[in-house]
Amino acid sequence: xxxxxxxxxxxxxxxxxxxxxxxxxxxxxxxxxxxxxxxxxxxxxxxxxxxxxxxxxxxxxxxxxxxxxxxxxxxxxxxxxxxxxxxxxxxxxxxxxxxxxxxxxxxxxxx
Numbered sequence: 447x448x449x450x451x452x453x454x455x456x457x458x459x460x461x462x463x464x465x466x467x468x469x470x471x472x473x474x475x476x477x478x479x480x481x482x483x484x485x486x487x488x489x490x491x492x493x494x495x496x497x498x499x500x501x502x503x504x505x506x507x508x509x510x511x512x513x514x515x516x517x518x519x520x521x522x523x524x525x526x527x528x529x530x531x532x533x534x535x536x537x538x539x540x541x542x543x544x545x546x547x548x549x550x551x552x553x554x555x556x557x
Contacts, residue, residue, distance in 0.1 A: 460488045461527045465497040470516035475503055501540075 466484035467475040474482035483503060487495040497519070504515025519535050535548040 460490045461523060461530070462486065462488050463495065463531070464522040465495060466520050466522075467497070467499045467517050468520050475499065475517055477503055 464486045466482055469475050477483055483499055485497045504517060537546040
């Protein structure tokens with residue numbers, strides 16, 4: 447995610463953004479300490495932020511090996527800044543080294 451100012455000559459103030467991951471039931475994905483995988487950042491124009499989601503947080507220990515976890519990223523920002531963010535998500539497969547980039551038409555939401 448990158449914050450793009452409406453006027454590069456006179457950029458606006460910073461914006462507060464919350465990044466998190468939700469499961470198939472739209473519930474926050476939790477880490478091993480049972481805390482939501484999320485990050486709140488303050489961005490100035492031109493700055494970017496990211497949030498990593500290890501695959502181990504998606505796996506069901508009682509489920510079959512190699513089972514896929516369903517998730518989606520969510521971005522929460524004040525409505526007036528919604529159009530000032532460039533969003534993308536990248537999925538890295540550590541086993542194969544393949545990277546998949548997901549663009550905003552995929553389920554990334556600003557609220």
